Amino acid sequence: MDYSKVIFVCDYAANYAGNFIASLNRLAVELKENNKKVVFIFPKKAERKNWEINLSAYQVVFTDFNYRDLLKTIKKEIPDNKKVIIHTHFISSMFLLKLRHILSPSNSKIIFHQHMAVKFGIKQMIKGIILRLFGFKNTLYIGVSPAVFNDVCKEVGKDKARLVINSLDLTRLHITNDNKAKKIFLYLVRIIKEKV
Template sequence: MKIKRVIFICNYAANYGGNFLASLKNLAVYLKKKKINVKYIFPMGTTTKEWNIELNQDQVHYMNMDKRSLRNYLKKELVKGDIVHTHFLSHRQLLGIKEAVNSKKEVKVICQEHMDLDPRHNKIFELLKRISFRIIFKKFTFIGVSSSVYQRLKAIYGSKNTYLVENAISYKRLDKKSINLFKDKKKHLIIMGTDYERKGVDIAIKAIQKENEIKSNIELDVVSNFVNDTKEKIISQFGENVLSFVNVMPTDNNVQDFYKNALAFLSPSRHEAFGYANVEAAYCGAQVIASNVPGQNTLKKIPYIIWIQPENGSSLIVAIKSVLSKSQIQLEKEAQANKEYIMKHYSLNSWTKKIYKVYLKASLL
Protein backbone atom coordinates (compact mmCIF):
# COMPACT_ATOMS: atom_id res chain seq x y z
CA MET A 1 0.00 0.00 0.00
CA LYS A 2 1.29 3.45 -0.88
CA ILE A 3 0.81 5.83 2.05
CA LYS A 4 -1.00 8.98 0.94
CA ARG A 5 -2.32 10.42 4.21
CA VAL A 6 -2.04 9.95 7.98
CA ILE A 7 -5.03 10.82 10.17
CA PHE A 8 -4.14 11.38 13.83
CA ILE A 9 -7.17 10.61 16.01
CA CYS A 10 -6.33 11.98 19.47
CA ASN A 11 -8.68 11.73 22.42
CA TYR A 12 -6.50 14.38 24.07
CA ALA A 13 -7.86 17.17 26.22
CA ALA A 14 -4.97 18.34 28.43
CA ASN A 15 -4.57 22.06 29.04
CA TYR A 16 -1.08 22.05 27.51
CA GLY A 17 0.23 20.70 24.21
CA GLY A 18 3.40 19.35 25.76
CA ASN A 19 5.61 16.72 24.22
CA PHE A 20 2.68 14.84 22.73
CA LEU A 21 1.57 17.53 20.30
CA ALA A 22 5.16 18.64 19.68
CA SER A 23 5.92 15.08 18.60
CA LEU A 24 2.93 14.94 16.27
CA LYS A 25 3.84 18.27 14.70
CA ASN A 26 7.40 17.10 14.11
CA LEU A 27 6.07 13.90 12.53
CA ALA A 28 3.67 15.89 10.33
CA VAL A 29 6.51 18.05 8.99
CA TYR A 30 8.51 14.90 8.21
CA LEU A 31 5.54 13.31 6.42
CA LYS A 32 4.90 16.40 4.31
CA LYS A 33 8.47 16.23 3.02
CA LYS A 34 7.61 12.76 1.79
CA LYS A 35 4.44 14.11 0.14
CA ILE A 36 2.15 12.47 2.70
CA ASN A 37 -0.77 14.61 3.89
CA VAL A 38 -1.88 14.77 7.52
CA LYS A 39 -5.11 15.46 9.37
CA TYR A 40 -5.72 15.89 13.10
CA ILE A 41 -8.92 14.89 14.89
CA PHE A 42 -9.51 16.12 18.45
CA PRO A 43 -12.48 16.04 20.87
CA MET A 44 -15.11 18.73 20.44
CA GLY A 45 -14.34 20.23 23.84
CA THR A 46 -10.77 21.16 22.90
CA THR A 47 -11.59 23.93 20.40
CA THR A 48 -10.61 26.64 22.90
CA LYS A 49 -7.47 24.99 24.27
CA GLU A 50 -4.32 27.11 24.10
CA TRP A 51 -1.81 24.41 23.32
CA ASN A 52 0.89 26.75 21.96
CA ILE A 53 1.56 24.30 19.12
CA GLU A 54 1.03 25.76 15.66
CA LEU A 55 -1.16 23.23 13.89
CA ASN A 56 -2.53 24.05 10.47
CA GLN A 57 -6.19 24.68 11.26
CA ASP A 58 -7.19 23.53 7.77
CA GLN A 59 -6.07 20.08 8.83
CA VAL A 60 -7.82 19.99 12.21
CA HIS A 61 -11.27 18.52 12.75
CA TYR A 62 -13.14 18.57 16.07
CA MET A 63 -15.82 15.97 16.79
CA ASN A 64 -17.49 13.80 19.38
CA MET A 65 -15.30 10.83 20.16
CA ASP A 66 -17.93 8.19 20.86
CA LYS A 67 -17.93 4.92 18.92
CA ARG A 68 -20.84 5.81 16.65
CA SER A 69 -19.52 9.27 15.72
CA LEU A 70 -16.08 7.89 14.87
CA ARG A 71 -17.56 5.11 12.75
CA ASN A 72 -19.90 7.38 10.80
CA TYR A 73 -17.29 10.07 10.19
CA LEU A 74 -14.55 7.69 9.07
CA LYS A 75 -16.85 5.75 6.75
CA LYS A 76 -17.20 8.94 4.74
CA GLU A 77 -13.67 10.26 5.23
CA LEU A 78 -11.34 7.29 4.68
CA VAL A 79 -9.89 6.60 1.25
CA LYS A 80 -7.31 4.25 -0.22
CA GLY A 81 -3.82 4.94 1.12
CA ASP A 82 -4.91 6.30 4.52
CA ILE A 83 -3.24 5.38 7.82
CA VAL A 84 -5.28 6.03 10.95
CA HIS A 85 -2.93 6.66 13.89
CA THR A 86 -4.82 6.68 17.20
CA HIS A 87 -3.88 8.04 20.63
CA PHE A 88 -5.63 7.71 24.01
CA LEU A 89 -8.60 5.80 22.58
CA SER A 90 -10.57 3.17 24.49
CA HIS A 91 -11.29 -0.23 23.00
CA ARG A 92 -14.90 0.80 22.45
CA GLN A 93 -13.73 3.76 20.38
CA LEU A 94 -11.38 1.48 18.44
CA LEU A 95 -14.34 -0.76 17.65
CA GLY A 96 -16.01 2.20 15.94
CA ILE A 97 -12.88 2.67 13.82
CA LYS A 98 -12.76 -1.04 13.01
CA GLU A 99 -16.36 -0.95 11.78
CA ALA A 100 -15.50 1.97 9.49
CA VAL A 101 -12.32 0.34 8.17
CA ASN A 102 -13.98 -3.01 7.42
CA SER A 103 -15.54 -1.60 4.26
CA LYS A 104 -12.35 0.10 3.06
CA LYS A 105 -9.50 -1.23 0.96
CA GLU A 106 -5.87 -0.38 1.66
CA VAL A 107 -6.51 1.52 4.90
CA LYS A 108 -4.35 0.72 7.93
CA VAL A 109 -4.88 1.43 11.63
CA ILE A 110 -2.02 1.99 14.10
CA CYS A 111 -2.90 2.30 17.78
CA GLN A 112 -0.37 3.98 20.05
CA GLU A 113 -0.90 3.01 23.67
CA HIS A 114 0.22 5.64 26.19
CA MET A 115 -1.03 4.04 29.40
CA ASP A 116 -0.27 0.81 31.22
CA LEU A 117 -2.60 -1.34 33.29
CA ASP A 118 -3.29 -0.06 36.79
CA PRO A 119 -1.57 -2.59 39.09
CA ARG A 120 -4.24 -1.99 41.72
CA HIS A 121 -6.80 -3.62 39.43
CA ASN A 122 -7.16 -7.35 38.87
CA LYS A 123 -4.59 -7.97 36.14
CA ILE A 124 -5.84 -11.46 35.38
CA PHE A 125 -9.38 -10.18 34.88
CA GLU A 126 -8.13 -7.33 32.70
CA LEU A 127 -6.07 -9.64 30.52
CA LEU A 128 -8.89 -12.18 30.17
CA LYS A 129 -11.27 -9.38 29.26
CA ARG A 130 -8.93 -8.04 26.61
CA ILE A 131 -7.51 -11.28 25.22
CA SER A 132 -10.44 -11.51 22.80
CA PHE A 133 -9.17 -8.29 21.23
CA ARG A 134 -6.32 -10.23 19.62
CA ILE A 135 -8.95 -11.66 17.28
CA ILE A 136 -11.07 -8.53 16.97
CA PHE A 137 -8.10 -6.23 16.19
CA LYS A 138 -5.87 -8.75 14.43
CA LYS A 139 -5.36 -6.39 11.46
CA PHE A 140 -4.39 -3.42 13.61
CA THR A 141 -0.81 -2.45 14.48
CA PHE A 142 0.09 -1.46 18.05
CA ILE A 143 2.84 0.74 19.50
CA GLY A 144 3.89 0.77 23.16
CA VAL A 145 5.60 3.87 24.58
CA SER A 146 7.70 1.94 27.12
CA SER A 147 8.96 -1.60 27.56
CA SER A 148 6.24 -2.25 30.14
CA VAL A 149 3.43 -1.15 27.81
CA TYR A 150 5.04 -2.97 24.88
CA GLN A 151 5.23 -6.26 26.79
CA ARG A 152 1.58 -5.97 27.79
CA LEU A 153 0.50 -5.22 24.21
CA LYS A 154 2.57 -8.10 22.90
CA ALA A 155 0.93 -10.46 25.39
CA ILE A 156 -2.52 -9.38 24.21
CA TYR A 157 -2.05 -8.86 20.47
CA GLY A 158 1.02 -10.95 19.66
CA SER A 159 4.47 -9.86 18.54
CA LYS A 160 3.86 -9.72 14.77
CA ASN A 161 2.07 -6.36 14.76
CA THR A 162 3.41 -4.83 17.99
CA TYR A 163 6.29 -2.35 18.25
CA LEU A 164 8.18 -0.43 20.92
CA VAL A 165 8.78 3.28 20.29
CA GLU A 166 9.66 5.18 23.46
CA ASN A 167 8.36 8.72 23.83
CA ALA A 168 10.40 11.79 22.94
CA ILE A 169 10.63 15.28 24.40
CA SER A 170 10.69 18.71 22.79
CA TYR A 171 14.01 20.35 23.69
CA LYS A 172 13.00 23.59 21.97
CA ARG A 173 10.15 24.03 24.40
CA LEU A 174 12.35 23.38 27.43
CA ASP A 175 15.23 25.57 26.21
CA LYS A 176 13.13 28.73 26.49
CA LYS A 177 14.27 31.29 29.02
CA SER A 178 12.73 30.52 32.38
CA ILE A 179 11.14 32.78 34.94
CA ASN A 180 11.75 31.99 38.59
CA LEU A 181 8.28 31.44 40.03
CA PHE A 182 9.67 31.00 43.53
CA LYS A 183 10.34 34.23 45.41
CA ASP A 184 11.67 32.77 48.66
CA LYS A 185 14.98 31.21 49.70
CA LYS A 186 13.59 27.73 50.35
CA LYS A 187 14.56 24.64 48.38
CA HIS A 188 11.68 23.68 46.10
CA LEU A 189 10.52 20.15 45.33
CA ILE A 190 8.07 19.71 42.44
CA ILE A 191 5.45 16.97 42.06
CA MET A 192 2.65 16.58 39.52
CA GLY A 193 -0.74 16.51 41.22
CA THR A 194 -3.54 16.40 38.67
CA ASP A 195 -3.76 12.61 39.00
CA TYR A 196 -3.36 12.86 42.75
CA GLU A 197 -3.26 9.21 43.84
CA ARG A 198 -1.47 7.75 40.84
CA LYS A 199 1.30 10.34 41.10
CA GLY A 200 1.78 9.56 44.80
CA VAL A 201 1.20 13.10 46.10
CA ASP A 202 -0.14 11.64 49.34
CA ILE A 203 2.98 9.50 49.71
CA ALA A 204 5.22 12.56 49.44
CA ILE A 205 3.22 14.75 51.82
CA LYS A 206 2.87 12.01 54.44
CA ALA A 207 6.62 11.32 54.36
CA ILE A 208 7.76 14.95 54.52
CA GLN A 209 5.19 15.84 57.18
CA LYS A 210 7.05 13.66 59.67
CA GLU A 211 10.42 15.31 59.00
CA ASN A 212 10.60 18.66 60.80
CA GLU A 213 14.09 19.50 59.57
CA ILE A 214 13.16 18.90 55.93
CA LYS A 215 9.77 20.60 55.89
CA SER A 216 11.19 23.72 57.53
CA ASN A 217 13.68 24.16 54.68
CA ILE A 218 11.70 23.08 51.63
CA GLU A 219 8.45 23.77 49.88
CA LEU A 220 6.61 20.96 48.11
CA ASP A 221 4.99 22.49 45.02
CA VAL A 222 2.11 20.40 43.69
CA VAL A 223 1.40 21.26 40.05
CA SER A 224 -2.20 20.57 39.00
CA ASN A 225 -4.74 21.29 36.28
CA PHE A 226 -7.34 21.57 39.04
CA VAL A 227 -5.79 23.67 41.79
CA ASN A 228 -8.86 23.99 44.02
CA ASP A 229 -9.79 20.30 43.81
CA THR A 230 -6.22 19.19 44.55
CA LYS A 231 -5.92 21.61 47.46
CA GLU A 232 -9.20 20.34 48.92
CA LYS A 233 -7.96 16.73 48.67
CA ILE A 234 -4.76 17.63 50.50
CA ILE A 235 -6.56 19.53 53.29
CA SER A 236 -9.15 16.76 53.64
CA GLN A 237 -6.45 14.12 54.01
CA PHE A 238 -3.79 15.99 56.00
CA GLY A 239 -5.40 19.13 57.46
CA GLU A 240 -4.66 22.80 56.77
CA ASN A 241 -1.38 22.76 58.68
CA VAL A 242 0.41 21.02 55.79
CA LEU A 243 -0.01 24.19 53.75
CA SER A 244 2.95 25.52 55.73
CA PHE A 245 5.18 23.48 53.43
CA VAL A 246 2.81 22.47 50.59
CA ASN A 247 1.83 24.85 47.80
CA VAL A 248 -0.57 23.95 44.96
CA MET A 249 0.25 25.65 41.65
CA PRO A 250 -1.54 25.70 38.28
CA THR A 251 -0.17 23.80 35.30
CA ASP A 252 1.62 26.00 32.79
CA ASN A 253 2.81 25.54 29.21
CA ASN A 254 6.16 26.90 30.37
CA VAL A 255 7.08 23.85 32.42
CA GLN A 256 10.73 24.83 32.30
CA ASP A 257 9.87 27.55 34.84
CA PHE A 258 9.18 24.80 37.39
CA TYR A 259 12.01 22.43 36.55
CA LYS A 260 14.87 24.93 36.14
CA ASN A 261 14.19 26.65 39.45
CA ALA A 262 13.51 23.60 41.60
CA LEU A 263 16.06 21.48 43.43
CA ALA A 264 14.27 18.23 42.64
CA PHE A 265 11.31 16.67 40.88
CA LEU A 266 9.50 13.93 42.79
CA SER A 267 7.72 11.05 41.07
CA PRO A 268 6.76 8.50 43.74
CA SER A 269 4.08 7.23 41.34
CA ARG A 270 2.06 4.12 41.97
CA HIS A 271 2.13 3.31 38.27
CA GLU A 272 3.22 4.96 35.02
CA ALA A 273 3.36 4.16 31.31
CA PHE A 274 6.51 6.18 30.64
CA GLY A 275 7.16 9.32 32.70
CA TYR A 276 7.53 12.37 30.46
CA ALA A 277 8.00 14.72 33.40
CA ASN A 278 10.99 12.78 34.74
CA VAL A 279 12.82 13.21 31.44
CA GLU A 280 11.87 16.89 31.18
CA ALA A 281 12.98 17.66 34.73
CA ALA A 282 16.30 15.83 34.32
CA TYR A 283 16.93 17.65 31.03
CA CYS A 284 16.31 20.99 32.76
CA GLY A 285 18.82 20.22 35.50
CA ALA A 286 16.58 19.22 38.40
CA GLN A 287 17.38 16.16 40.48
CA VAL A 288 14.81 13.44 39.85
CA ILE A 289 13.53 10.99 42.46
CA ALA A 290 11.30 8.27 40.97
CA SER A 291 9.61 5.09 42.17
CA ASN A 292 10.82 1.84 40.67
CA VAL A 293 7.55 0.87 38.98
CA PRO A 294 6.96 -0.64 35.51
CA GLY A 295 6.82 1.96 32.76
CA GLN A 296 8.64 4.59 34.75
CA ASN A 297 11.64 2.32 35.28
CA THR A 298 12.22 2.24 31.53
CA LEU A 299 14.17 5.45 32.25
CA LYS A 300 16.84 3.71 34.32
CA LYS A 301 19.47 4.35 31.65
CA ILE A 302 19.35 8.08 32.44
CA PRO A 303 22.47 8.20 34.63
CA TYR A 304 21.43 10.25 37.66
CA ILE A 305 17.80 9.51 38.45
CA ILE A 306 17.45 8.38 42.08
CA TRP A 307 15.24 5.28 42.34
CA ILE A 308 13.11 4.56 45.38
CA GLN A 309 10.90 1.69 46.49
CA PRO A 310 7.21 2.01 45.48
CA GLU A 311 4.74 3.13 48.16
CA ASN A 312 7.64 3.76 50.55
CA GLY A 313 7.85 7.11 52.28
CA SER A 314 11.03 6.21 54.15
CA SER A 315 12.82 5.46 50.88
CA LEU A 316 11.65 8.85 49.55
CA ILE A 317 12.99 10.69 52.61
CA VAL A 318 16.40 9.02 52.28
CA ALA A 319 16.52 10.18 48.64
CA ILE A 320 15.49 13.77 49.52
CA LYS A 321 18.16 13.95 52.22
CA SER A 322 20.71 12.68 49.71
CA VAL A 323 19.80 15.45 47.27
CA LEU A 324 19.89 18.12 49.98
CA SER A 325 23.40 17.03 50.96
CA LYS A 326 24.92 17.31 47.47
CA SER A 327 27.29 20.15 46.67
CA GLN A 328 26.53 22.58 43.87
CA ILE A 329 29.44 21.15 41.88
CA GLN A 330 27.99 17.64 42.15
CA LEU A 331 24.51 18.83 41.20
CA GLU A 332 25.86 20.58 38.09
CA LYS A 333 27.93 17.54 37.10
CA GLU A 334 24.92 15.22 37.33
CA ALA A 335 22.66 17.69 35.53
CA GLN A 336 25.06 17.92 32.59
CA ALA A 337 25.38 14.13 32.31
CA ASN A 338 21.60 13.71 32.33
CA LYS A 339 21.10 16.39 29.69
CA GLU A 340 23.67 14.90 27.34
CA TYR A 341 22.13 11.45 27.61
CA ILE A 342 18.58 12.73 27.06
CA MET A 343 19.56 14.79 24.02
CA LYS A 344 21.07 11.69 22.44
CA HIS A 345 18.24 9.26 23.15
CA TYR A 346 14.93 11.17 23.37
CA SER A 347 14.95 13.56 20.41
CA LEU A 348 11.82 14.29 18.36
CA ASN A 349 13.65 13.51 15.12
CA SER A 350 14.71 10.08 16.31
CA TRP A 351 11.15 9.32 17.47
CA THR A 352 9.71 10.52 14.15
CA LYS A 353 11.91 8.20 12.10
CA LYS A 354 11.00 5.23 14.29
CA ILE A 355 7.27 5.95 13.88
CA TYR A 356 7.67 6.28 10.12
CA LYS A 357 9.35 2.86 10.01
CA VAL A 358 6.29 1.41 11.75
CA TYR A 359 4.09 3.05 9.10
CA LEU A 360 6.11 1.40 6.35
CA LYS A 361 5.88 -2.02 7.98
CA ALA A 362 2.14 -1.65 8.56
CA SER A 363 1.59 -0.63 4.93
CA LEU A 364 3.05 -3.97 3.80
CA LEU A 365 0.63 -6.10 5.86
Protein backbone atom coordinates in the same frame (compact mmCIF):
# COMPACT_ATOMS: atom_id res chain seq x y z
CA MET B 1 2.21 -0.05 0.71
CA ASP B 2 2.12 3.68 -0.08
CA TYR B 3 -0.33 5.51 2.16
CA SER B 4 -1.60 8.90 1.00
CA LYS B 5 -3.07 10.13 4.27
CA VAL B 6 -2.46 9.80 8.01
CA ILE B 7 -5.35 10.52 10.35
CA PHE B 8 -4.39 11.11 13.98
CA VAL B 9 -7.35 10.35 16.26
CA CYS B 10 -6.48 11.81 19.67
CA ASP B 11 -8.77 11.93 22.67
CA TYR B 12 -6.67 14.78 24.06
CA ALA B 13 -8.00 18.05 25.49
CA ALA B 14 -5.45 19.09 28.10
CA ASN B 15 -4.96 22.81 28.72
CA TYR B 16 -1.34 22.52 27.59
CA ALA B 17 0.13 21.00 24.45
CA GLY B 18 3.04 19.47 26.29
CA ASN B 19 5.33 17.08 24.53
CA PHE B 20 2.38 15.16 23.11
CA ILE B 21 1.19 17.81 20.62
CA ALA B 22 4.78 18.92 19.94
CA SER B 23 5.79 15.36 19.03
CA LEU B 24 2.72 14.85 16.83
CA ASN B 25 3.44 18.15 15.09
CA ARG B 26 7.02 17.05 14.45
CA LEU B 27 5.79 13.76 12.98
CA ALA B 28 3.24 15.67 10.85
CA VAL B 29 6.05 17.89 9.47
CA GLU B 30 7.94 14.76 8.37
CA LEU B 31 4.81 13.28 6.81
CA LYS B 32 4.00 16.47 4.91
CA GLU B 33 7.58 16.64 3.63
CA ASN B 34 6.95 13.15 2.22
CA ASN B 35 3.76 14.30 0.48
CA LYS B 36 1.35 12.69 2.94
CA LYS B 37 -1.86 14.47 3.85
CA VAL B 38 -2.26 14.86 7.62
CA VAL B 39 -5.52 15.18 9.53
CA PHE B 40 -5.91 15.62 13.28
CA ILE B 41 -9.17 14.66 14.97
CA PHE B 42 -9.62 15.97 18.53
CA PRO B 43 -12.60 16.10 20.89
CA LYS B 44 -14.80 19.20 20.72
CA LYS B 45 -13.70 20.15 24.24
CA ALA B 46 -10.18 20.76 22.82
CA GLU B 47 -11.38 23.30 20.27
CA ARG B 48 -10.69 26.40 22.34
CA LYS B 49 -7.41 25.23 23.88
CA ASN B 50 -4.42 27.48 23.31
CA TRP B 51 -1.70 24.92 22.81
CA GLU B 52 0.76 27.47 21.37
CA ILE B 53 1.76 24.95 18.72
CA ASN B 54 0.57 25.83 15.25
CA LEU B 55 -1.27 22.98 13.52
CA SER B 56 -2.76 25.23 10.82
CA ALA B 57 -0.70 23.54 8.08
CA TYR B 58 -2.93 20.49 8.55
CA GLN B 59 -6.61 19.77 8.62
CA VAL B 60 -7.82 19.83 12.23
CA VAL B 61 -11.28 18.47 12.99
CA PHE B 62 -13.11 18.66 16.32
CA THR B 63 -15.93 16.23 17.05
CA ASP B 64 -17.76 14.48 19.85
CA PHE B 65 -15.82 11.40 20.88
CA ASN B 66 -18.75 9.05 21.27
CA TYR B 67 -18.28 6.08 18.95
CA ARG B 68 -21.04 7.05 16.51
CA ASP B 69 -19.86 10.62 15.89
CA LEU B 70 -16.20 9.66 15.89
CA LEU B 71 -16.73 6.90 13.31
CA LYS B 72 -18.74 9.27 11.12
CA THR B 73 -15.96 11.88 11.31
CA ILE B 74 -13.23 9.37 10.48
CA LYS B 75 -15.23 7.94 7.59
CA LYS B 76 -15.59 11.44 6.08
CA GLU B 77 -11.80 11.74 6.07
CA ILE B 78 -11.16 8.48 4.22
CA PRO B 79 -10.94 9.11 0.47
CA ASP B 80 -12.28 6.47 -1.92
CA ASN B 81 -9.67 3.90 -2.95
CA LYS B 82 -6.85 5.74 -1.14
CA LYS B 83 -4.59 4.05 1.36
CA VAL B 84 -4.84 5.59 4.84
CA ILE B 85 -3.29 5.14 8.26
CA ILE B 86 -5.40 5.75 11.35
CA HIS B 87 -3.08 6.51 14.30
CA THR B 88 -4.95 6.54 17.62
CA HIS B 89 -3.96 8.06 20.96
CA PHE B 90 -5.82 7.78 24.29
CA ILE B 91 -8.59 5.70 22.67
CA SER B 92 -9.96 2.44 24.06
CA SER B 93 -8.62 -0.60 22.22
CA MET B 94 -12.22 -1.80 21.96
CA PHE B 95 -12.86 1.12 19.57
CA LEU B 96 -10.80 -0.87 17.06
CA LEU B 97 -13.72 -3.30 16.79
CA LYS B 98 -15.87 -0.39 15.58
CA LEU B 99 -13.23 0.88 13.13
CA ARG B 100 -13.22 -2.39 11.22
CA HIS B 101 -16.75 -1.60 10.00
CA ILE B 102 -15.62 1.50 8.09
CA LEU B 103 -12.10 0.50 6.97
CA SER B 104 -10.95 -1.67 4.13
CA PRO B 105 -8.15 -4.06 5.17
CA SER B 106 -6.52 -3.66 1.76
CA ASN B 107 -6.46 0.16 1.97
CA SER B 108 -6.05 0.86 5.67
CA LYS B 109 -3.70 0.38 8.57
CA ILE B 110 -4.31 1.21 12.22
CA ILE B 111 -1.60 2.22 14.65
CA PHE B 112 -2.87 1.92 18.21
CA HIS B 113 -0.65 3.93 20.56
CA GLN B 114 -0.85 2.71 24.17
CA HIS B 115 0.44 5.37 26.59
CA MET B 116 -0.23 3.79 29.97
CA ALA B 117 0.31 0.39 31.50
CA VAL B 118 -2.81 -1.35 32.68
CA LYS B 119 -3.42 -3.59 35.63
CA PHE B 120 -3.15 -6.78 33.64
CA GLY B 121 -5.67 -9.40 34.62
CA ILE B 122 -8.62 -11.37 33.34
CA LYS B 123 -10.23 -8.28 31.78
CA GLN B 124 -7.14 -7.64 29.61
CA MET B 125 -6.91 -11.32 28.68
CA ILE B 126 -10.53 -11.28 27.47
CA LYS B 127 -9.97 -8.00 25.57
CA GLY B 128 -6.89 -9.52 23.96
CA ILE B 129 -8.80 -12.60 22.81
CA ILE B 130 -11.60 -10.43 21.39
CA LEU B 131 -9.10 -8.16 19.57
CA ARG B 132 -7.19 -11.12 18.16
CA LEU B 133 -10.36 -12.80 16.90
CA PHE B 134 -12.50 -9.87 15.80
CA GLY B 135 -10.26 -6.80 15.63
CA PHE B 136 -9.01 -5.10 12.50
CA LYS B 137 -6.26 -7.39 11.21
CA ASN B 138 -3.95 -4.70 9.83
CA THR B 139 -3.20 -3.14 13.25
CA LEU B 140 0.12 -2.33 14.88
CA TYR B 141 0.16 -1.75 18.64
CA ILE B 142 2.77 0.58 20.17
CA GLY B 143 3.84 0.60 23.82
CA VAL B 144 5.70 3.73 25.01
CA SER B 145 7.81 2.08 27.71
CA PRO B 146 9.01 -1.45 28.48
CA ALA B 147 6.19 -1.93 31.01
CA VAL B 148 3.52 -0.72 28.58
CA PHE B 149 5.05 -2.79 25.77
CA ASN B 150 4.93 -5.93 27.95
CA ASP B 151 1.23 -5.33 28.61
CA VAL B 152 0.58 -4.82 24.89
CA CYS B 153 2.42 -8.08 24.10
CA LYS B 154 0.32 -9.96 26.65
CA GLU B 155 -2.88 -8.52 25.21
CA VAL B 156 -2.32 -8.87 21.44
CA GLY B 157 0.90 -10.85 21.00
CA LYS B 158 4.49 -9.84 20.23
CA ASP B 159 4.10 -10.07 16.46
CA LYS B 160 1.71 -7.07 16.43
CA ALA B 161 3.50 -5.04 19.13
CA ARG B 162 6.34 -2.52 18.93
CA LEU B 163 8.24 -0.61 21.60
CA VAL B 164 8.60 3.09 20.81
CA ILE B 165 10.04 4.92 23.80
CA ASN B 166 8.47 8.30 24.61
CA SER B 167 10.82 11.09 23.66
CA LEU B 168 11.06 14.86 23.56
CA ASP B 169 11.08 16.99 20.43
CA LEU B 170 14.08 19.19 21.26
CA THR B 171 13.72 21.29 18.10
CA ARG B 172 11.06 23.38 19.84
CA LEU B 173 13.47 24.54 22.55
CA HIS B 174 15.10 27.91 21.91
CA ILE B 175 18.80 27.73 22.63
CA THR B 176 20.88 30.91 22.69
CA ASN B 177 24.62 31.54 22.70
CA ASP B 178 24.13 34.92 24.34
CA ASN B 179 26.63 35.00 27.23
CA LYS B 180 24.59 37.72 28.95
CA ALA B 181 21.59 35.48 29.28
CA LYS B 182 21.17 33.65 32.52
CA LYS B 183 21.33 29.95 32.03
CA ILE B 184 18.35 28.33 33.63
CA PHE B 185 17.40 24.74 33.13
CA LEU B 186 14.11 23.62 34.54
CA TYR B 187 13.60 19.90 34.92
CA LEU B 188 10.26 18.62 36.13
CA VAL B 189 9.55 14.96 36.55
CA ARG B 190 6.66 12.91 37.71
CA ILE B 191 7.45 9.23 37.96
CA ILE B 192 4.47 7.16 36.99
CA LYS B 193 4.90 3.68 38.37
CA GLU B 194 2.80 2.19 35.57
CA LYS B 195 5.22 3.51 32.91
CA VAL B 196 8.47 2.45 34.58
